[in-house]
Every structure is written in C-alpha cells, then in structure tokens.
Amino acid sequence: MISRRGFLSGVLRGTSIAVGFWLYGLPAVAGDLTPRERAAMDAVLDTLIPDDEYPGALRAGVPKRIEALLTESTRRARLYRRGLAALESRSRRATGRYFLELSPDERGEVLAELQGGFGPGPVFFHYVRRDAMTAYYSTPEAYEMLAYDPPLNGYAYTPVAPEGGRDAHG
Amino acid sequence: MLTPRWHPKAGVTRMADPDYDAVVVGSGAGGGIAALVLCEAGLNVLLLERGRRYDFRIDYPMSHADWERRGDPFVEASHETVKVESGAPLDRGRPQLFSGTTNLRRLRSTFHYRRVLGLGGTTLHYQGEAHRFADYAFRSASAYGFGVDWPVTYEELEPYYERVERLLGVAGLPGNPFKPPRGPFPTPAHPFSPVSRLVGKGAEALGWRLQHNPLTLPTRSVDGRSPCRHAGGCTSGCIFGAKSSMDVSAIARAERTGRLTIETGARALRLETRPDGGGVDRMIYSRDGATRAVTARVHVLAAGAVETPRLLLHSRSGAHPDGIGNEHDQVGRNFLESVTVSLNVRFDQALEAYRGPPIDARIWDTADPKQAAKAGRGGYALGVSSTMGGYHGPVSYALRTDGFGPAHKRAMRERFGRIVTLFGVAEQEPRAENRITLSDEPDQQGVPKVSVRTAHSDRDARAIEAMFRDCDALARASGAVETLGRHSTYDRSNASHVGGGCRMGTSP
Numbered sequence: 001m002i003s004r005r006g007f008l009s010g011v012l013r014g015t016s017i018a019v020g021f022w023l024y025g026l027p028a029v030a031g032d033l034t035p036r037e038r039a040a041m042d043a044v045l046d047t048l049i050p051d052d053e054y055p056g057a058l059r060a061g062v063p064k065r066i067e068a069l070l071t072e073s074t075r076r077a078r079l080y081r082r083g084l085a086a087l088e089s090r091s092r093r094a095t096g097r098y099f100l101e102l103s104p105d106e107r108g109e110v111l112a113e114l115q116g117g118f119g120p121g122p123v124f125f126h127y128v129r130r131d132a133m134t135a136y137y138s139t140p141e142a143y144e145m146l147a148y149d150p151p152l153n154g155y156a157y158t159p160v161a162p163e164g165g166r167d168a169h170g
Numbered sequence: 171m172l173t174p175r176w177h178p179k180a181g182v183t184r185m186a187d188p189d190y191d192a193v194v195v196g197s198g199a200g201g202g203i204a205a206l207v208l209c210e211a212g213l214n215v216l217l218l219e220r221g222r223r224y225d226f227r228i229d230y231p232m233s234h235a236d237w238e239r240r241g242d243p244f245v246e247a248s249h250e251t252v253k254v255e256s257g258a259p260l261d262r263g264r265p266q267l268f269s270g271t272t273n274l275r276r277l278r279s280t281f282h283y284r285r286v287l288g289l290g291g292t293t294l295h296y297q298g299e300a301h302r303f304a305d306y307a308f309r310s311a312s313a314y315g316f317g318v319d320w321p322v323t324y325e326e327l328e329p330y331y332e333r334v335e336r337l338l339g340v341a342g343l344p345g346n347p348f349k350p351p352r353g354p355f356p357t358p359a360h361p362f363s364p365v366s367r368l369v370g371k372g373a374e375a376l377g378w379r380l381q382h383n384p385l386t387l388p389t390r391s392v393d394g395r396s397p398c399r400h401a402g403g404c405t406s407g408c409i410f411g412a413k414s415s416m417d418v419s420a421i422a423r424a425e426r427t428g429r430l431t432i433e434t435g436a437r438a439l440r441l442e443t444r445p446d447g448g449g450v451d452r453m454i455y456s457r458d459g460a461t462r463a464v465t466a467r468v469h470v471l472a473a474g475a476v477e478t479p480r481l482l483l484h485s486r487s488g489a490h491p492d493g494i495g496n497e498h499d500q501v502g503r504n505f506l507e508s509v510t511v512s513l514n515v516r517f518d519q520a521l522e523a524y525r526g527p528p529i530d531a532r533i534w535d536t537a538d539p540k541q542a543a544k545a546g547r548g549g550y551a552l553g554v555s556s557t558m559g560g561y562h563g564p565v566s567y568a569l570r571t572d573g574f575g576p577a578h579k580r581a582m583r584e585r586f587g588r589i590v591t592l593f594g595v596a597e598q599e600p601r602a603e604n605r606i607t608l609s610d611e612p613d614q615q616g617v618p619k620v621s622v623r624t625a626h627s628d629r630d631a632r633a634i635e636a637m638f639r640d641c642d643a644l645a646r647a648s649g650a651v652e653t654l655g656r657h658s659t660y661d662r663s664n665a666s667h668v669g670g671g672c673r674m675g676t677s678p
Contacts, residue, residue, distance in 0.1 A: 048574040056579075108575050129574060137564035137582075138236060145579075146564055146586045148524075151232055154399025154410065155525045 033067065033080075040084050041066065043100050047107040048132045057132055060141035066131055076127065083114075083124020090114055090121065190216040190431070192468040193453050195438040195481065198291020200472030202416025203334060206424040208468070214429050216464060217421070218436040218455055221246075221287030224294065226418065230407030238565040242406045244288035245295060251619055252476065253609040254280040258625030260661055267634050267660040275661055281622045283476075283507070283665035289434055290417035291474070297404045297528050297555075298386040298413055300340045302331050305350045306539050314543040316629070318504075318600055321676045324350060337423075338414035339388030341398070346381045348534035357388045360398065363526035365590050368517065369554045370531065372648025378535040383553075386414040387527050393423065400526045402557060433457060438477075439617055440485040441469060447489035456615060475505060475668040479606045480620050482672070500673050502606035505622065507665035509550075509630045511637040511658045512593035514559035515650035522587045523556040524563060536594070536640060547632035550596035552640055558591040559655070589654065592644050594637030595667075599627045606671050626660055634660050 033041060042063055049057035057063070070077040091099040091110050099110060114121040136142050149155065191213035194201045205217045221244060227233065231240035257278035261267075268275075286295045305324035310317045328350075335356055342355035359382040362370065370380035387398040395418060396410040404413055411418050424430040436457040444451045452465045471478045479502040483493040495501055537549035561567055564586060571581050598604075604625065608618040626634070638658065645653060657664070 049579060050576055052576055052579060054579070104575075111574070130569060133568040134239060134565050137568045138238065142564055145583065148564055148586070150235065150563075151237075151401035151403060151524070152235070152409075154401045 033070070033077075037081065037084050038063075038067075040088065040099050041080070043107060044084075044087070044111070044128060045132055047104065047111055048129060049136050050104065054145040055141045057136050060136055060139040062132055062135045062139070065135040066128075069131060069135075079120070079124060079127060082120040083128065086117075086119060086121040086124065087111075087114055090117070188465040188467055190214050190464065190466045192216070192470060193218065193464055193466040194470040194472060195453070195455075196291060196472040196474060196477070197289050197416055197421060197432075198286075198472065198474065199293050199416065201470065202290065202293070202420040202424075203337075204470045204472055205430055206337075206420040208470075209424040209427040209429045212429070213468075214431075215424070216431045216433065216466065217424075218438055218453075219289050219291075219432065219434045220437045221289065221291075222434050223289040223417065223432075224407060226408060226411040230409050232401060232403045232406060233409045237403070237406075238563045240406075242295065244286050244407070245284050246287050251613050251617075252281070253611050253619040253621045255621055255623055256280065257663070261631075264631065264635075266638065267631055267658055269657045269660075269662050270655070278625060278660070279662045281507070281624055281665065282663045283668060285474070285476075288417075289421065289432065290415040293386075293413075293415040294407055294417070295405050296386075296415075299529060300335065300338065300342075300384045300386045302349060302352075302384075303327075304348065304537070304539075310539060310548075314539045316539070316543060316548050316599065317597070318673075321674055335384075338386040338419055339390070339392030340384050340386055340414075341389045342384035343382040346534060348381070348537055355384065357390045357392070357397075360385065360387070360389055360400075360527055360530050363523075363530055363556065364521045365523050365526075365554055365556055366531040368519075368521065369590075369592070369644065369648045372644050372646075373533055373552075375647040376643055378533045378552075380531045381534055383527075383530050383532050385527055385530065386419075387412060388414065393419065395419075398527065402524050402526060402528060403562065404528055405557065436462075437615070438471075438473065438481055439615070440481060441494055442485070443487055443489055443494065450494065475671045476606060476620055476622065479505075479671040480608065480617075483606075483608050484617060495672075500675075502671055503602045503604075504600040504670040504673055505604045505606050505624055506598045506600060506668065506670035507604075507624050507659070507663065508667045509596040509598045509626060509633055509659055510593060510664070510666075511634055511641060511656070512555075512558060512591050513638075513641045513645055513656055514561070514589060514591050514654040515645045515648075516585060516652040516654060517588045517590070517649060518584070518651045520587060521590070523561070523590050524587055526556065528557045529553055529555045533644075536636075542633075545632060545636065547629045547636065548597050548599060550594045550633055550637055552592070552594050552637070552644065555591045555593060558593060559589065561589040592641045592650075594633075594641055596630065596633035596637060599629045600670060601627055604670075624663070624665075631660060634658050 042058060045057040045062050051059060070080060087099055090113060094110060095102060095106060115125040192208045193216045194205045195218050197217055197219040205215050208215045229243055231237040257280050260276060260278055286292045288294050306313055308320040308324050311319045339357050340355055341357040341359055343359035344352050344354055366380060373380050390397050396412045398412045399410050436455050438453060438455045440454050441450045442452050442454060450469050452463045453469060454463050471481055473481060482495050482501045485494045493501055533552040537551050539549055542549040561570060567586050568582060571578060571585060605623055607621050609621040611619045613619050
C-alpha cells in the first residue's frame with residue numbers, strides 16, 4: 001500500500017526529474033555525449049596528452065575510459081557538458097572558431113585560459129585533467145613509455161649501471 | 171550502571187568464574203604480541219579489535235591494476251574521535267623551521283594523525299622498520315640531560331628484542347656502530363635499492379655511512395609466508411602477506427594455539443573496578459551496536475598512545491575519581507608525536523624508485539648523543555624514502571607534475587621513478603604539558619572525544635633546524651637536481667608515530 005506521503009514525494013520527485021530533462025535535455029543514456037561534444041572531448045584529450053614518439057590519449061584509448069566514467073556518474077557528465085560549452089564559447093570569443101578547428105598550439109592556449117578563468121571552466125579543467133591523466137597513466141601504452149612494470153608480481157632488483165642509464169628489467 | 175542481562179555469565183559471581191583469563195584491547199604491535207605470549211602460556215585470551223580483518227590476497231589496493239586510484243583501505247581519519255585543538259603559536263622569527271619557503275603562519279596546524287583500524291593495527295600500515303633502542307637511550311637523562319631515564323635497561327630488554335625479531339623474521343645486517351653489538355638477524359639484509367645506493371654515495375661524501383635498516387620484511391620465508399617481493403607500497407598493506415604485520419604473524423600463531431578468541435568491530439569503552447575499590451572487574455565494550463561486558467583476570471590495554479590514555483581516563487569511579495592508574499596525574503601526559511622534516515628531491519638518472527622496501531636504509535651518525543647534547547637537542551636519524559612524498563606509480567607522478575600537453579609528457583619521462591624523499595626523524599622531548607585529556611564533546615557513542623595538546627619544544631625546534639640543514643646537504647652531495655617541497659612538523663603537524671601518554675612507573 002502506498003502512503004499519502006510516499007505518493008506525494010513520488011509525484012514531486014517525478015516532476016523534478018521531468019523539469020530537469022526539460023532544462024538540460026533528455027539524455028539517451030546518462031552520460032552519453034552528443035557527437036559534437038564527443039569530438040570536442042577528443043580534441044581536449046588530444047591537447048592534454050598528445051601523440052609524440054609515444055601514443056597519446058587518443059591512441060591509448062582514453063576516450064573510452066572517460067565515457068565509461070561519465071556513464072557511471074551523471075553528475076560528472078553534467079559537469080563535463082557545462083565545461084565543454086564553456087570551452088566552446090571561450091574558443092569562439094577568442095578566435096571566432098570552434099575548438100575543433102584550432103591548431104594544437106591554439107587549443108593549448110584556450111585550455112590554459114579556461115583553467116585560469118572563472119565559472120564552470122576551471123572546475124571542468126581540473127576534473128578533465130585529473131581524469132585524463134589517471135586514465136592514460138594506467139594504460140599499457142603509458143607503462144611502456146615509462147618502462148614501468150606494475151607491482152602486481154613483485155620485483156627483482158636489477159644491477160644499477162655505474163653512471164645513470166636505465167637498466168633492463170629482469 | 172550497565173547490566174548486560176543477556177550475557178551468559180551475567181548474574182554469576184564474576185571473579186570466581188571470569189569469561190576469559192585475559193582480555194587484550196588492540197591488536198597492533200603491543201596487543202598482537204601480548205595475545206601470543208599469553209596464549210602460549212596456556213591462557214584463554216579474548217582480543218578486541220575495533221577494525222575489521224583483512225585478507226591480504228584480495229583486500230589491498232595493489233592487488234588490482236587500478237591500485238593508484240584506490241586509497242588505503244584501513245586508514246581512518248581521526249576527527250571522529252579526536253577534538254581538534256587550535257595549534258600552538260609559532261616563532262615567525264625562525265623561518266628556517268617552516269615548511270615550504272614563504273610559509274609564515276602564526277599558528278601550528280592542528281594535530282593531525284592517521285589511525286589504522288584493522289586486525290594488526292598500525293602494523294598493517296607500517297613500513298616494517300624494526301629498530302632496537304640504543305643502550306644509552308635508556309639512561310639519556312642521567313648521561314646526556316635529555317629526556318627521561320627508563321626504569322629498565324637495554325640488557326634487560328635484549329632477550330625480548332631477540333625473541334620478537336625471530337618471530338617477525340627481521341631482515342638486517344649486524345655491525346651498525348651506533349647500536350649495541352648484536353648477533354646475526356633472523357633473515358639476511360635486503361640489498362640496497364638503487365635509490366639508497368645513490369644517496370649512500372652522498373652520505374659518504376659528508377662523512378656518514380648508510381646502514382641497512384632492520385625490517386620486518388623477511389628475505390626468507392617465515393612460517394610458510396612469502397618472503398618480501400620488493401613490490402613497494404608497504405603502507406597500503408602487503409599483497410603477498412610477506413610483511414610481518416601482526417595479523418599474519420603473531421596473531422596467526424596465537425590462533426594456532428586454539429586459545430585465542432578474536433572479536434573485530436569491537437570498541438572498548440571503559441573498565442569497571444570492583445565496588446570495594448579493588449582491581450579491574452570487567453571491560454565494557456560495544457560491538458554490532460550493542461554494549462557488552464566481559465570479565466577476565468588480566469586486562470591488557472594496547473590501544474595506542476591516544477586511545478589507551480582515553481580508556482584509563484574515561485574509567486572513572488568513586489574509588490578512581492581521575493580514572494584508573496591516574497593517582498599521580500600522569501595518564502595522558504608526556505604524549506609524543508613525530509618530530510620530522512622531509513625534502514622531496516629529484517634526480518636526473520633512472521632510479522626505479524617505486525621498487526623495493528620504501529625505507530631500506532638509515533644514517534645514524536647524526537644520532538650521536540654527545541654531539542646532540544652539545545647542540546642542546548636530541549639526536550636524530552636520517553633516511554631516504556621512495557614513497558613518503560606521495561610519488562609512487564605513474565598516476566601519482568602525473569597528477570603531481572604541473573601542466574599538460576607535450577611538455578607534461580616530456581616531464582613525465584624525465585621525472586618518473588626519480589623523485590624521492592630525504593627525511594630526518596628526531597625523538598620528541600617528553601614534556602608534561604604535551605598531553606591527552608578528555609574533552610567535553612562526546613563522540614557518536616557518547617564517549618568523550620580526546621583532546622590532544624602538543625607542541626614542539628626549543629630542543630625539538632633545534633633538531634628540526636639541524637635536520638633541514640643535513641637533508642639539504644645530503645641532497646646536494648647526492649646530486650639531486652631539484653627540491654620539490656619541504657615539510658616540517660614545526661608548523662605542520664603530521665604525527666605518523668605517536669607514543670607516551672602512559673609512562674612506565676618504577677614500582678608496578
């Protein structure tokens with residue numbers, strides 16, 4: 001049996017969720033980014049951790065890990081959406097172009113400005129940098145770049161070369 | 171007065187038929203060993219532990235690929251039961267004592283320590299350092315005018331040191347000239363890590379010598395456990411069960427006697443004495459939301475330097491108006507925290523600092539009591555740690571390296587595995603005014619929160635100044651290319667080691 005209070009709070013909760021969707025747009029799946037958001041997100045990740053002699057965030061599969069994170073947390077997803085919107089408006093204001101259309105150097109400048117600005121930008125920057133670094137530096141690609149063996153099996157010490165120089169793992 | 175009517179022994183004449191021969195509160199280095207000794211002597215023992223039991227094979231972060239994102243499972247913030255007092259005033263005229271370079275605060279940060287809850291207590295978190303006190307440390311007041319003399323001597327303790335070292339399979343190398351002469355260790359010393367070998371050269375240039383640290387990280391199997399596998403990360407629990415924390419060593423052995431009962435999730439609240447003013451009658455504790463009582467012939471309080479004084483102080487009665495054992499107003503006094511400095515430094519050669527026991531060596535030359543007394547302070551030991559500064563695996567390096575883009579990635583390749591912490595640890599001068607009292611503020615279970623008042627003395631400050639000077643010199647001599655941060659407990663409390671609070675009397 002449903003109590004009066006339970007019924008009322010259920011109705012109220014339903015209404016507030018409906019109002020939420022009306023305000024923020026109905027997500028297909030919580031955390032899903034629109035194609036445009038996804039493209040901007042990839043550009044952000046590529047700017048944070050680009051390819052060089054070693055694979056960057058995109059080639060190491062970081063976007064998938066970030067999307068999984070956003071699916072887990074609708075709160076984080078909302079923060080990312082607002083952050084990406086702030087990024088686009090800053091990019092348009094500063095250069096007249098979308099973030100996607102900028103050169104790597106220009107993207108870096110816009111991101112740095114976002115970091116030092118106010119509003120949702122700096123919060124977004126803080127989280128996206130943390131999430132991207134955490135995801136990337138747990139990948140086999142990053143481990144290879146750093147010649148790092150994870151500690152799951154323990155280590156045997158290797159002799160140290162007399163003057164600097166990295167040892168072979170063994 | 172509490173009457174646990176549901177208790178099987180309730181209503182029975184209690185001392186004629188106690189529930190156990192002994193109750194031990196706390197399962198860390200003190201309680202774990204006490205439980206074993208009592209069980210081996212044929213006593214039936216109840217061990218009360220506030221935390222839970224951990225399975226080293228699955229419960230610790232490093233068993234998982236995403237270990238860097240998982241926190242230590244058993245470290246609990248202390249504010250729940252400790253009332254934070256405002257910090258002590260600082261001398262701004264002595265900037266050389268402060269953390270950082272431009273940090274000129276007026277008050278010391280409030281008392282900060284991390285408590286470990288779990289079967290094994292703080293040994294779950296420790297890095298296995300197993301030092302013997304030097305012989306002079308037991309008479310440092312009469313010999314050097316520092317601290318207080320102990321009512322026991324090194325010679326009296328020596329057989330017990332040997333016994334516990336055998337039990338824990340301590341790895342080490344005899345021959346440290348700053349410690350009393352001794353026989354071989356139960357297991358051979360670890361080879362120096364690449365970090366220690368490098369810093370050892372720096373130490374030599376300064377006329378010091380790096381000594382192997384005695385570690386409860388056996389290099390050979392003890393009791394069928396794995397020897398140390400050099401995975402690092404000892405502070406978040408050893409995933410091989412190699413580190414001799416109490417749960418896998420002393421307590422496991424005590425369980426095999428069949429005379430040990432363990433209750434986890436049990437928090438000791440207070441002791442009750444016999445109405446005639448005689449000895450301790452029963453222990454009141456809470457478990458699963460219920461208050462319980464247990465009787466025993468012997469009660470061992472081994473709940474640490476904060477909780478043991480609280481238990482005694484909170485056990486007030488008509489016969490013991492100031493708490494048990496507090497006739498001389500000594501319970502809670504002479505509380506000791508850590509006096510430390512640390513420097514995060516970067517080297518420009520590959521060190522793979524994430525490998526191996528985090529602290530496998532120490533410098534003891536600076537502990538010389540004569541020199542220290544001449545300088546008007548206590549002695550201290552220096553060391554190098556691969557993880558103390560929070561640089562451990564790739565993620566922690568990445569988050570602690572500023573910026574992004576190609577420069578960040580380059581910096582990662584230049585820095586990873588090359589940042590270590592040089593540190594000094596001094597013994598705090600025991601002072602009566604550094605003390606633990608009960609506050610007026612109750613915690614969630616209605617027990618008064620502990621109030622901790624602690625500050626560094628002038629002698630402590632002089633030790634900090636000297637340790638900073640020595641760590642700077644060691645960084646230069648070892649070829650460090652950058653100092654990334656300085657930390658001192660003068661302005662930032664960071665009590666990873668606590669002691670005192672229940673001074674040993676001369677007549678038991």
